Amino acid sequence: MKDRTEDRLRAILCCCGDDHTVGEGSGHINLVQLDKLAEWPFMTATNVLVPESKNYPLASAVVCDRCIAEGREILYAIKGEPGPDGEAVYSRVPLSELKKPDFYWPDHHPDRQLEKAYEEMALENQRISEELLPFTLETLPPYEE
Protein backbone atom coordinates (compact mmCIF):
# COMPACT_ATOMS: atom_id res chain seq x y z
CA MET A 1 0.00 0.00 0.00
CA LYS A 2 1.36 3.40 -0.95
CA ASP A 3 1.68 5.97 1.81
CA ARG A 4 -0.34 9.04 0.84
CA THR A 5 1.43 11.18 3.45
CA GLU A 6 4.71 10.43 1.69
CA ASP A 7 3.22 11.40 -1.70
CA ARG A 8 1.84 14.63 -0.26
CA LEU A 9 5.18 15.56 1.29
CA ARG A 10 7.06 14.87 -1.96
CA ALA A 11 4.61 17.15 -3.81
CA ILE A 12 5.14 20.22 -1.61
CA LEU A 13 7.75 22.87 -2.32
CA CYS A 14 11.05 22.25 -0.53
CA CYS A 15 11.51 24.27 2.68
CA CYS A 16 14.75 25.69 1.23
CA GLY A 17 13.29 27.31 -1.86
CA ASP A 18 10.41 28.03 -4.20
CA ASP A 19 11.87 26.52 -7.36
CA HIS A 20 11.44 22.79 -6.71
CA THR A 21 9.34 20.24 -4.85
CA VAL A 22 10.83 17.85 -2.31
CA GLY A 23 10.31 15.02 -4.80
CA GLU A 24 12.16 16.86 -7.59
CA GLY A 25 15.22 17.42 -5.41
CA SER A 26 15.35 14.14 -3.59
CA GLY A 27 14.84 10.44 -3.22
CA HIS A 28 14.28 11.00 0.49
CA ILE A 29 12.05 13.13 2.67
CA ASN A 30 14.44 14.70 5.19
CA LEU A 31 12.91 16.12 8.36
CA VAL A 32 14.84 18.83 10.19
CA GLN A 33 13.91 19.91 13.72
CA LEU A 34 13.88 23.71 14.02
CA ASP A 35 14.25 26.04 17.01
CA LYS A 36 10.75 27.49 16.41
CA LEU A 37 7.48 26.72 18.16
CA ALA A 38 4.99 24.66 16.12
CA GLU A 39 1.46 25.99 16.62
CA TRP A 40 -0.29 23.30 14.57
CA PRO A 41 -1.03 19.63 15.19
CA PHE A 42 1.03 17.72 12.61
CA MET A 43 4.69 17.56 11.59
CA THR A 44 5.91 18.72 14.98
CA ALA A 45 8.98 17.50 16.82
CA THR A 46 8.81 16.27 20.41
CA ASN A 47 10.98 13.82 22.35
CA VAL A 48 9.41 10.95 24.28
CA LEU A 49 12.33 11.13 26.75
CA VAL A 50 11.57 14.80 27.54
CA PRO A 51 8.01 15.20 28.91
CA GLU A 52 8.15 19.05 28.68
CA SER A 53 8.58 18.76 24.92
CA LYS A 54 4.84 18.04 24.58
CA ASN A 55 4.12 21.61 25.75
CA TYR A 56 6.68 23.09 23.37
CA PRO A 57 6.48 21.12 20.13
CA LEU A 58 9.06 22.29 17.64
CA ALA A 59 8.43 23.07 14.02
CA SER A 60 10.06 20.90 11.36
CA ALA A 61 11.23 21.52 7.84
CA VAL A 62 11.04 19.07 4.95
CA VAL A 63 14.20 19.40 2.91
CA CYS A 64 15.38 17.59 -0.21
CA ASP A 65 18.72 15.76 -0.57
CA ARG A 66 20.03 18.32 -3.07
CA CYS A 67 19.54 21.26 -0.66
CA ILE A 68 21.24 19.35 2.15
CA ALA A 69 24.20 18.54 -0.12
CA GLU A 70 24.43 22.20 -1.20
CA GLY A 71 24.03 23.47 2.39
CA ARG A 72 21.14 25.73 1.43
CA GLU A 73 19.40 27.80 4.09
CA ILE A 74 16.04 26.59 5.41
CA LEU A 75 13.45 29.32 4.82
CA TYR A 76 10.19 27.62 5.76
CA ALA A 77 8.68 25.21 8.27
CA ILE A 78 6.14 22.62 7.24
CA LYS A 79 2.70 23.01 8.81
CA GLY A 80 0.25 20.12 9.03
CA GLU A 81 -3.44 20.68 9.71
CA PRO A 82 -6.48 18.42 9.48
CA GLY A 83 -8.04 18.64 6.03
CA PRO A 84 -11.69 18.23 5.05
CA ASP A 85 -11.18 14.50 4.39
CA GLY A 86 -9.61 14.01 7.83
CA GLU A 87 -6.11 13.62 6.42
CA ALA A 88 -3.37 16.15 7.03
CA VAL A 89 -2.97 19.06 4.65
CA TYR A 90 0.53 20.49 4.47
CA SER A 91 1.65 24.02 3.78
CA ARG A 92 4.80 26.05 4.34
CA VAL A 93 5.23 28.91 6.82
CA PRO A 94 8.12 31.40 6.54
CA LEU A 95 10.43 31.03 9.55
CA SER A 96 10.18 34.79 10.14
CA GLU A 97 6.49 34.33 11.10
CA LEU A 98 7.25 31.77 13.83
CA LYS A 99 7.97 32.33 17.51
CA LYS A 100 10.89 30.97 19.47
CA PRO A 101 9.63 28.58 22.16
CA ASP A 102 9.65 29.94 25.76
CA PHE A 103 11.31 26.67 26.74
CA TYR A 104 13.69 25.21 24.18
CA TRP A 105 13.89 21.69 25.60
CA PRO A 106 16.89 20.40 23.59
CA ASP A 107 19.06 22.87 25.59
CA HIS A 108 17.70 21.65 28.92
CA HIS A 109 18.07 17.93 28.41
CA PRO A 110 21.14 17.28 26.28
CA ASP A 111 21.47 14.03 28.25
CA ARG A 112 18.18 12.82 26.82
CA GLN A 113 19.05 13.44 23.22
CA LEU A 114 21.26 11.26 21.05
CA GLU A 115 23.45 9.76 23.77
CA LYS A 116 20.42 8.53 25.68
CA ALA A 117 18.91 7.09 22.52
CA TYR A 118 22.20 5.36 21.69
CA GLU A 119 22.37 4.02 25.23
CA GLU A 120 18.88 2.56 24.93
CA MET A 121 19.66 1.15 21.49
CA ALA A 122 22.81 -0.51 22.90
CA LEU A 123 20.79 -2.09 25.73
CA GLU A 124 18.19 -3.33 23.28
CA ASN A 125 20.88 -4.72 20.98
CA GLN A 126 22.50 -6.46 23.94
CA ARG A 127 19.15 -7.94 24.98
CA ILE A 128 18.51 -9.20 21.44
CA SER A 129 22.03 -10.65 21.22
CA GLU A 130 21.66 -12.50 24.50
CA GLU A 131 18.22 -13.77 23.55
CA LEU A 132 18.93 -14.85 20.00
CA LEU A 133 22.59 -15.79 20.05
CA PRO A 134 23.27 -18.48 22.64
CA PHE A 135 26.90 -18.82 21.52
CA THR A 136 29.53 -16.26 22.37
CA LEU A 137 33.22 -16.42 21.57
CA GLU A 138 33.83 -17.97 24.99
CA THR A 139 31.38 -20.82 24.41
CA LEU A 140 32.63 -21.70 20.93
CA PRO A 141 35.18 -24.49 20.76
CA PRO A 142 38.72 -23.28 20.00
CA TYR A 143 39.65 -23.14 16.32
CA GLU A 144 41.88 -26.03 15.22
CA GLU A 145 43.62 -26.51 11.90
Ligand SMILES: [Zn+2]
Ligand atom coordinates in the same frame (compact mmCIF):
# COMPACT_ATOMS: atom_id res chain seq x y z
ZN1 LIG B 1 15.40 21.36 -1.81
